[in-house]
Amino acid sequence: MxxxxxxxxxxxxxxxxxxxxxxxxxxxxxxxxxxxxxxxxxxxxxxxxxxxxxxxxxxxxxxxxxxxxxxxxxxxxxxxxxxxxxxxxxxxxxxxxxxxxxxxxxxxxxxxxxxxxxxxxxxxxxxxxxxxxxxxxxxxxxxxxxxxxxxxxxxxxxxxxxxxxxxxxxxxxxxxxxxxxxxxxxxxxxxxxxxxxxxxxxxxxxxxxxxxxxxxxxxxxxxxxxxxxxxxxxxSKGVVELELIASGEKWGRGPKGDIHSSMKAMVDSPAWRLVQALNTLVTPDGNTAAIDGWFENVRPLTPREKELIAEIARSGDEATQKKLLGVTRWIDDLPYAQALERLASQPTVNIEGLVSGYTGPGGKTILPGRAVAKLDLRLVPNQTRKEVVEKLRAYLDKKGFNDVELKVTGGYDPTxxxxxxxxxxxxxxxxxxxxxxxxxxxxxxxxxxxxxxxxxxxxxxxxxxxxxxxxxxxxxxxxxxxxxxxxxxxxxxxxxxxxxxxxxxxxxxx
Structure with a gap:
């Protein structure tokens, strides 16, 4: 110590x-x-x-x-x-x-x-x-x-x-x-x-x-x-911070507040509703956004940018970076240089946190009436905050999740x-x-x-x-x-x- x-x-x-x-x-x-x-x-x-x-x-x-x-x-x-x-x-x-x-x-x-x-x-x-x-x-x-x-x-x-x-x-x-x-x-x-x-x-x-x-x-x-x-x-990448909120009140199904979990046999769950909505946003491995039109304005890396990334990979310490991050492999087991290219070039959909029902010690056997996911979206040139928020809303609506609220709390474009x-x-x-x-x-x-x-x-x-x-x-x-x-x-x-x-x-x- x-x-x-x-x-x-x-x-x-x-x-x-x-x-x-x-x-x-x-x-x-x-x-x-x-x-x-x-x-x-x-x-x-x-x-x-x-x-x-x-x-x-x-x-x-x-x-x-x-x-x-x-x-x-x-x-x-x-x-x-x-x-x-x-x-x-x-x-x-x-x-x-x-x-x-x-x-x-x-x-x-x-x-x-x-x-x-x-x-x-x-x-x-x-x-x-x-x-x-x-x-x-x-x-x-x-x-x-x-x-x-x-x-x-x-x-x-x-x-x-x-x-x-x-x-x-x-x-x-x-x-x-x-x-x-x-x-x-x-x-x-x-x-x-x-x-x-x-x-x-x-x-x-x-x-x-x-x-x-x-x-x-x-x-x-x-x-x-x-x-x-x-x-x-x-x-730098841009970012949008937001919340997705599923509730019995907005959905018109499930409880308006928390009820006893035994009622799950006959009552819909807003928490599961949110999980299903989240699952549609990305590919099954969770690594690539599946939102319609998400990549249409993304500018690919230029040859000069790839050259700079290759130099970072050559001079960098991959083992130390993994140790500091507490990881043992990159997405799709990519080589270091390709992982760094992905880091610079890919927009992301990330879950910061999930909040619903009881999260204290032991169990409480409730069916929550509300569930919230805190997300951040990282943006690359030529995406904009306005564009991605509109596309996310349109995609949720298309998938039948009109009731899931989208609350933007902050964000800005890439630089x-x-x-x-x-x-x-x-x-x-x-x-x-x-x-x-x-x-x-x-x-x-x-x-x-x-x-x-x-x-x-x-x-x-x-x-x-x-x-x-x-x-x-x-x-x-x-x-x-x-x-x-x-x-x-x-x-x-x-x-x-x-x-x-x-x-x-x-x-x-x-």
């Missing part, structure tokens, strides 16, 4: 940082440490601000905003806006929506170019019983192979990486160095429920006008693997960004200068609301960028490495300097 050390009071934190500095010297100097020569004043400020940067993450973790539970949403937006102001943004404004508010902030540095940043201040739900330390405590623990990490809900998704960007801005201010780019920050509090209202923030006149001046936008990331490698994503766009070239140049191997990835299988930026009327190239490592998003014991004992992986100060260099690369790249 890892030794737990809280970094909260001054003594513990200073001891921790002193030990961390000693371990870094013992490990030798990684390539990105050359940032000290390029930006000596900023590097010195980042090192001096390391303690504050760690505490900033811990304090933010202690203030969760959970959109799915309507928990601390206005407070979370105000907290986000205050963090932006403290980091040097000229203004930070709460942006009302039909749901939870967003935040809009700008920083005019008199630069020729502008860079946009996407943040989220909401986090996923959590069950403290599933965690090895309290999920809002931000405890520092050992992570073998990586170093010391903050554990807490939102540590890597996204408060750790976002707070590291803010730490970079604090370092500029402390060093009295003006940023080489102007900044636009847009943040939302509904990412974890599918960003249903974020477009209202982005398309408001003042935000849209500011974004139109930007070279591109990125979401902070910390995806270095144990070897220090990263992926540069040229797009694509050109390989030769300025933001992608700046990312690659920053990683190269840091000595980090970066592999181009045609499409992230996960999703983020980047489509609100890449699609009209904004039409910005968008991506993910950042040094460092974290994992466990949406899961118990989510973590973010703040002090690396792995010479190939950046700790928080080196991750800060990665963002510093990215700002300069955006300003300089042709």
């Amino acid at each position: 890892a030794e737990f050390t809280r970094v909260r009071d001054g003594v513990d934190r200073r001891d921790f940082l002193a030990l961390a500095g000693a371990s870094a010297l013992a490990l030798g100097t990684p390539a990105w440490a050359s940032s000290a020569a390029r930006y000596p004043a900023i590097r010195k400020a980042a090192e001096a601000g390391r303690e504050a940067a760690i505490k900033r993450i811990q304090d933010w973790i202690a203030h969760p905003s959970i959109a799915a539970e309507n928990l601390n949403m206005k407070e979370g937006a105000e907290y986000m806006a205050n963090l932006a102001r403290e980091a040097g943004f000229d203004s930070a404004t709460l942006m009302p929506t039909d749901g939870h508010p967003g935040v809009f902030a700008t920083m005019d540095n008199g630069a020729k170019r502008t860079l946009a940043l996407y943040f989220m201040y909401d986090v996923k739900q959590f069950d403290p019983a599933e965690w090895s330390s309290p999920p809002l405590e931000g405890r520092i623990v050992d992570k073998p192979g990586f170093g010391r990490a903050i554990v807490g809900r939102g540590a890597v998704n996204q408060k750790g990486p976002e707070a590291t960007v803010l730490a970079a801005l604090h370092a500029f201010r402390a060093a009295k160095v003006k940023l080489p780019v102007n900044l636009v920050l847009v943040a939302e509090g509904e990412e974890e429920i599918g960003s249903p209202n974020f477009h209202q923030v982005v398309q408001s006149p003042n935000v849209l006008a500011a974004l139109k001046k930007a070279e591109g936008i990125f979401i902070p990331a910390s995806w270095q693997d144990m070897n220090g490698h990263v992926a540069v994503n040229l797009g 694509e960004t050109a390989e030769d766009s300025r933001i992608i070239r700046a990312e690659l140049a920053t990683y190269k200068r840091a000595g980090v191997k970066a592999t181009l990835n045609p499409r992230l299988a996960g999703s983020w609301p980047g489509a609100v930026f890449t699609a009209p009327p904004v039409s910005l190239p968008a991506g993910h960028f950042g040094l460092g490592h974290g994992s466990g998003a949406h899961a118990p014991d989510e973590y973010y490495v703040v002090e690396s004992t792995n010479p190939k992986v950046a700790g928080i100060v080196d991750a800060v300097m990665g963002y510093v260099d990215m700002f300069y690369q955006i300003a300089e790249v042709k």
